[in-house]
Amino acid sequence: MNKIIKINAVAIFTLLFLFVFNSHSEAQFGFGKKVVSGQAFASLNAVQPGGQIKIALKLKVEDGWHINSVKPNEKDLIASKISVSEPFEIVKTKFPEAKDIKFSFSEIPVSVYEGEFLVGALVNVPDSISLGTHNLKVTFSYQACNNASCLPPNDFTAEVPLKIVGNNETVNEINSEIFSQIDLGYTAKVSAEEDNSGIGGMLASSGILLSILLVYLGGLALNLTPCIYPLIPITIGYFGGQSEGNTKRLAFLGVLYVLGIALTYSIVGVVTAMSGAVFGALLQNTYVIIFIVIVFIVLALSQFNVYEFKFPDSWVMKAGGARGGAFGAFFMGLTMGIVAAPCIGPFVIGLLTYVASKGDVLYGFLMFFFLAIGLGTPYIFLAIFSGKIKSLPRAGEWMQGVEHIFGLILFGAAIYFAQPLFPKEITHYLLPVFLILSAIYLIFIDKKGNNVKVFYWIKITFAVLLLAISTYALWPTEKQEMSWQKYSDAKYEASLNLHHKIVIDFYADWCIPCKELDASTFTDSKVIEIAKDFDAYKVDMTKTMSDETTRIRKKFDIKGMPTILIFNSEGKEVKRLTGFVSPEEFAKILEKIK
Numbered sequence: 001m002n003k004i005i006k007i008n009a010v011a012i013f014t015l016l017f018l019f020v021f022n023s024h025s026e027a028q029f030g031f032g033k034k035v036v037s038g039q040a041f042a043s044l045n046a047v048q049p050g051g052q053i054k055i056a057l058k059l060k061v062e063d064g065w066h067i068n069s070v071k072p073n074e075k076d077l078i079a080s081k082i083s084v085s086e087p088f089e090i091v092k093t094k095f096p097e098a099k100d101i102k103f104s105f106s107e108i109p110v111s112v113y114e115g116e117f118l119v120g121a122l123v124n125v126p127d128s129i130s131l132g133t134h135n136l137k138v139t140f141s142y143q144a145c146n147n148a149s150c151l152p153p154n155d156f157t158a159e160v161p162l163k164i165v166g167n168n169e170t171v172n173e174i175n176s177e178i179f180s181q182i183d184l185g186y187t188a189k190v191s192a193e194e195d196n197s198g199i200g201g202m203l204a205s206s207g208i209l210l211s212i213l214l215v216y217l218g219g220l221a222l223n224l225t226p227c228i229y230p231l232i233p234i235t236i237g238y239f240g241g242q243s244e245g246n247t248k249r250l251a252f253l254g255v256l257y258v259l260g261i262a263l264t265y266s267i268v269g270v271v272t273a274m275s276g277a278v279f280g281a282l283l284q285n286t287y288v289i290i291f292i293v294i295v296f297i298v299l300a301l302s303q304f305n306v307y308e309f310k311f312p313d314s315w316v317m318k319a320g321g322a323r324g325g326a327f328g329a330f331f332m333g334l335t336m337g338i339v340a341a342p343c344i345g346p347f348v349i350g351l352l353t354y355v356a357s358k359g360d361v362l363y364g365f366l367m368f369f370f371l372a373i374g375l376g377t378p379y380i381f382l383a384i385f386s387g388k389i390k391s392l393p394r395a396g397e398w399m400q401g402v403e404h405i406f407g408l409i410l411f412g413a414a415i416y417f418a419q420p421l422f423p424k425e426i427t428h429y430l431l432p433v434f435l436i437l438s439a440i441y442l443i444f445i446d447k448k449g450n451n452v453k454v455f456y457w458i459k460i461t462f463a464v465l466l467l468a469i470s471t472y473a474l475w476p477t478e479k480q481e482m483s484w485q486k487y488s489d490a491k492y493e494a495s496l497n498l499h500h501k502i503v504i505d506f507y508a509d510w511c512i513p514c515k516e517l518d519a520s521t522f523t524d525s526k527v528i529e530i531a532k533d534f535d536a537y538k539v540d541m542t543k544t545m546s547d548e549t550t551r552i553r554k555k556f557d558i559k560g561m562p563t564i565l566i567f568n569s570e571g572k573e574v575k576r577l578t579g580f581v582s583p584e585e586f587a588k589i590l591e592k593i594k
Helices: 001-031 201-203 206-224 231-242 246-277 286-303 313-318 324-340 346-359 359-389 397-421 425-445 451-474 489-497 512-521 524-529 545-555 585-592
Strands: 036-042 052-061 066-068 080-086 087-093 099-101 110-113 116-124 134-140 154-164 484-486 500-509 534-539 563-567 574-579
Touching: 036 154, 052 134, 052 154, 080 087, 080 116, 087 313, 116 134, 206 563, 231 246, 231 324, 231 359, 231 397, 246 324, 246 359, 286 324, 286 397, 346 359, 346 489, 397 425, 397 451, 425 451, 489 500, 500 512, 512 585, 524 534, 524 585, 534 545, 574 585
Parallel strands: 484 534, 500 534
Antiparallel strands: 036 052, 052 116, 066 110, 080 134, 087 116, 099 110, 134 154, 500 563, 563 574
16 A cells, blocks of 8 residues: 555656656747747638638737748748648748848848738639538748747647638628738639639739730720720710810820820729729719710710800919810810720729739729720820811811711710610610711701812711611611520529529620620520520629629629620539620630530
C-alpha cells in the first residue's frame, strides 16, 4: 500500500514538473505561442459549382512582434502563405505591401508584416461539389519574430461556411467594404464555354495607362455596333442646324458635345456598376424618356425658327462670356450620353463587371470616361462636317430648307425614344407614319430653297427615300420566327425537370441590338429549325427597375440587354451571349448544345 502511494506521489510530482516546465518553456522559448489573430470573410453569400469566390483574412500581429512577408528577403526565413482545404483550390493570392526592417540576426533588411493587414485569395469551387453548406478551412502559415529572435513556424486557421447553390439561384456580393481593399479581379462564375480572357482579364494584367488606351479603343469600336447608329443623324441634325463659324469653333463645339457624352456615360456606368443595376436602365424610366423627348422637340422647333436656341445672357455672362452654342453643345452631349448608355456589348459588360469587382469609384469613372471619349471621337469630325453646311457659299433661302430637314431628323429622334411610352401595338407604326408625313411635307408643303435646283433635287431624292423606307417598314410580311414563350418561373422549372434544352432571350424595347436579333437572327430558317429542340423563352426587361424584372435580373445575373442564356439538357448554363450575334454564329452555337 505504501509502495503504491509512493508511486502515485512520484507520478503526480512528475506531471506537475512537466506542466511547469512546459509552461515556462513556452513563455521563454515561444513554443506554441500564437502572435497572430484574425477573422475570415467571403465575398459572396453563396457560390455555384464551377464558380469562384474571394476569401479574405483580416489579421492582427501582437504588439512587439512581426511576421515574415510572402518574400522575406532571407532564404533561411520561412515565408507567409495562405492555403485552403480540399476540394477547394486557390488560383490567385493578394498580400499587403510589406515593410523592410533591419534586424541584428540578418545582414540585409527583412520584409515583414506588422499590426493589422488583409490577405486575400481567389478560390475555385469544383464542378463536382454537392449542393449545400461546406466548411472552407483557410490556413495562414507564418513565422513570427521580435527584434531579438524568431519563433518556430505557426498557423492561424479559420473556417468559412460556403453555401453551394444551383445555377438558377441568386448570388449576391457581401462584405464589400473588406474586398474593396483587395484587388483580386473579376470573380463571377464563368460558364463552361465562356472565354475568361476578356476585357476584365486584359485590364487586370495591365497598368492604368494601358487600361485607359484599351477602353478608348474599345469605345472607338463601339461605333461599329448598330446601337450607336441613331447618334449619327441626331448629331448631323443638331450641328447642321446650330453650328456656325470657322472650323476651330466647330471643332470646339464638337469637343464639348463629346465631353457631355463622356460625363454622363461615365457617371451612369459607375453608378450602375456600384449598384448592380442594369447598364442603361435609365432609358426605361418614364421621366428620363420624357426629358429626352422634350430636348429633341425643343431643338427641332428651333430649326423651324420658332425661337433661337440660346441660353439666357445672364447664364452666359456668369460662364465667362461663352456663346450659347457652347452651352447647347455640352447640354446636348449630356442628353446623348443617356441615349448612348444602353449601347452595350460583350466589351462593355466585361468592363462593367470588372469595375464592379474592383469597387474603386475613381478607377471606374476613369474607365467609363475614356470609353465614352473613344465612343465620341468620331463625332467631333461629324460635327465639323455637318456644321460646315451652314458655312457653304451663297447661303440664302435654301439654307432654311436645310434647317427644316434637320428639324425633321430631330423630331424623328424624339418619336424614336418616345416609343416605350406607347402601347406595343402601335409603336411599329409611329416612325414609318412620321416618315411618310415628313416626305409629304418636304415635297408638297415646304417650298424653302426650291429655287436652287441642286438643293431641290437633293430634297426630293431625300423625301422619296423616306417614302421607300417607311413603305417597306409598313408592308405586311409573313416572317417565321422561333417559337417563343413568355417567361415564367413555373415554365422554366418545368423545362428543367423535363431535361429540355433552354434558350432565354432578355430584351427591352429601347434596345436596338434586340430589335436586330428579332429581325434577322431569330427569323433565320436554319436557326428556327435547330431551335425546335429548345424551350425558348423571352423576358421583357423594358421596365427594368420594376419589382418583377429586378427579381429576374438578380436571379440570372443580367447586366444588360440583349442577353441570351443557353442551357443544356442537364439544366446547366453553357453559353451567355451579349450583344448582336449573326444567324450563322447563333445556329452553330445551338448545334453544339447537348
